[in-house]
Amino acid sequence: MALSYSKWKLHRTVDRSPPEQPYPGVSILKPLTGVDPNLFSNLETFFTLDYPTYEVLFCVESEHDPAVMLVNSLLHKYPHIEARLFIGGICVGVNPKINNMQPAYLAAKYPMILISDAGIRMREDTLLDMVQHMREDVAIVHQMPFVCDAEGFAAVYEKVYFGTAQARMYLGADFLGINCHVGMSSLMRRCALEESGGLAAFGEYLAEDYFMAKAVVSRGWRMRVASLPALQNSGTRSVGALQARLTRWARLRIAMVPTTALLEPLSECMPLGAGAAWAAGQLFGAEPLPFFLVHVLAWFLSDWLILRSVQNGSPPFTKVQFLLGWVWSECCAPFVLAAALLNPEISWRTRCYRLDWGGRAHELKPKLKF
Numbered sequence: 001m002a003l004s005y006s007k008w009k010l011h012r013t014v015d016r017s018p019p020e021q022p023y024p025g026v027s028i029l030k031p032l033t034g035v036d037p038n039l040f041s042n043l044e045t046f047f048t049l050d051y052p053t054y055e056v057l058f059c060v061e062s063e064h065d066p067a068v069m070l071v072n073s074l075l076h077k078y079p080h081i082e083a084r085l086f087i088g089g090i091c092v093g094v095n096p097k098i099n100n101m102q103p104a105y106l107a108a109k110y111p112m113i114l115i116s117d118a119g120i121r122m123r124e125d126t127l128l129d130m131v132q133h134m135r136e137d138v139a140i141v142h143q144m145p146f147v148c149d150a151e152g153f154a155a156v157y158e159k160v161y162f163g164t165a166q167a168r169m170y171l172g173a174d175f176l177g178i179n180c181h182v183g184m185s186s187l188m189r190r191c192a193l194e195e196s197g198g199l200a201a202f203g204e205y206l207a208e209d210y211f212m213a214k215a216v217v218s219r220g221w222r223m224r225v226a227s228l229p230a231l232q233n234s235g236t237r238s239v240g241a242l243q244a245r246l247t248r249w250a251r252l253r254i255a256m257v258p259t260t261a262l263l264e265p266l267s268e269c270m271p272l273g274a275g276a277a278w279a280a281g282q283l284f285g286a287e288p289l290p291f292f293l294v295h296v297l298a299w300f301l302s303d304w305l306i307l308r309s310v311q312n313g314s315p316p317f318t319k320v321q322f323l324l325g326w327v328w329s330e331c332c333a334p335f336v337l338a339a340a341l342l343n344p345e346i347s348w349r350t351r352c353y354r355l356d357w358g359g360r361a362h363e364l365k366p367k368l369k370f
Contacts, residue, residue, distance in 0.1 A: 002171040003302065006309040009171065010144070012227040014125040015132060016050075023131055025053040025110030026187070031100045032060050032067040032118050033349065036235030040070055045122040047078040054114075054127065055082035057104035061096070063087050067118075093203020094353065094363045105199045113193065117184040121148055121233040130187045130226045139192035139221035140213055143185040143230035144170045149316040153325070154237040156317050160325035161242070162232075163307035163315070165333065169267065174225045181223060183209025185230035192216050206346065206353060206361045207252045229310060239328075243336060248348065250340035255355035261341060268333045269299045300326060 028046060032039075046056050058071045071085050090102040105113070112134075114127065126143075133141045146162050147155070173180035186209060193199065196215035202208040213223055253260040265271040277292040303326060307315055315322065345364065346353045352364045 001175060002168045003306045003309060005171045005175045006167065006306060009174075009225060010227055010229065010310060011312040012129075014129045014227075016125070016128070023052055023128075024112050024134075025055075026051065026112040026114050026127060026131065027104075027108035027110040027190075028054060028056045028114045028116055028127075029101045029104050029108070030056060030058045030116055030118065031097050032058060032071070033065065033096075033100070035066045035070055036119075038121075038233050038235035039067070039118060040074070042119060042121045042233050043071070043074055044077075045124075046116070047074060047081045047083070048124060049122060049127050050124040051127045051131070053110070055084070055108070055110065057108060058083070058085045059089065059100045059104045060085065060087050061089050061100050092200035093205075094361045095203050095206055095208055096349070096351065098199055098203040098208055102199060102203075108190070111190050112187060113190050114185070114187045115183055116186075117232075119232050119234045120185050121231045123228060123231070126226075126228050127187075129228050133224045133226050134187070134189075135222075135224075137220075137222050138224050139189045139216045140181065140223040141187045141226050142181050142183070142213075142223065143226045143228065144174075144310075145182050145184060146229035146231060146310055148231045148233040150233075150237060152237065153321075154239050154242065156321050156325040157239055157328055158232075158237060158242055159311075159315060159317075160303075160307065160322060161246070161329045163310045164303040164326065165268070165329065167306055167310050170225075174223075179210060179213050179217065179223075181209050181213035183212065184232070186212075187226075188212070188216070189221075192219070192221050195219055204360050206348065206355070207256060207359055210252075210256060211359065243332065244347075246336050247339050248346055250337050251344055251346050251355065252359070254340055255344070255357060256359040258357065261337070264337060265334060269296060269330045271334055273299070 030043065030046070060067050068085065068087065075083055075085065086103040088103065089099040091099050092102055093099065112131070130141045145166060147158050170180050193212065193216070196212070196219065202211050205211045217223060273292050273295040276295060277288040280286040280291045281288045304322065344355065346355065353361045354364055355361055
């Protein structure tokens with residue numbers, strides 16, 4: 001289902017012909033904390049967008065953050081682009097990202113709001129593609145998470161995960177009308193967000209993107225996935241950092257939708273294959289090991305096809321590298337979920353949180369050391 005949907009949904013040609021009505025203005029919120037080697041080039045892509053009317057609003061928590069100097073250099077380099085820097089934030093809840101963006105959100109002057117994480121790299125036509133997916137009954141257009149090409153095993157692992165396991169869940173959920181909103185690159189109607197209480201109403205959640213979508217859809221609006229995936233382009237990649245991120249996401253899913261702990265293993269190749277092989281042996285007398293191996297081979301080939309579809313061509317590594325990254329990703333998936341279940345506390349940058357059932361977050365005070 002996900003593979004067929006990806007062929008129809010992703011990488012459509014962006015229509016560059018003049019529109020019948022002028023495109024709406026877009027305010028882009030960019031929350032920043034710290035810098036990495038790719039941050040400058042990532043942010044620079046927001047100054048070269050092929051879109052008629054937009055502004056870029058950078059949000060930084062502290063005036064001592066090194067991102068301030070980097071943003072100022074871009075403002076100086078592109079004086080013809082509407083762009084401003086907001087420092088300090090406003091505390092409206094426990095979510096530091098919401099607090100960081102709140103002043104820029106209040107100052108935004110356009111009816112469309114694009115929330116874009118620091119590590120996102122934009123193609124020139126990405127914003128145009130997202131706006132063209134907006135309809136009168138659509139309030140959110142979001143991009144499916146994916147990653148830029150890079151070298152090293154960590155980059156292969158990252159691309160394999162987001163191009164296979166994540167893509168299956170995301171495309172399948174969107175096709176079935178299930179809330180799969182990941183807010184790393186999300187375009188929203190400001191009026192729909194205001195109907196739900198504005199940005200500040202979601203400051204009590206860490207997974208603010210999920211609850212934004214839930215609140216907006218409950219008021220009769222629809223969501224759509226853009227045809228161009230979101231290109232994450234972190235300057236520092238490591239296997240441990242990605243697994244820590246996936247574990248944090250799993251903890252959020254378990255707190256928001258507790259059935260995740262029971263049903264998510266059935267979406268993974270190895271646990272599902274083992275259960276199916278045992279069941280086939282019990283019901284039909286099939287040999288479990290050959291059944292399991294055929295299952296894994298079919299899954300592997302299907303994942304190769306869906307990765308090519310999401311990549312819109314051949315991935316930047318060999319089939320042997322894909323095999324190694326795929327085996328690592330699939331074998332680690334059950335352990336990531338187990339780690340999330342055994343330790344429900346969430347560490348995010350320098351802060352630590354505990355989640356209630358339903359997703360509300362409480363910041364934990366740092367433990368004193370003697």
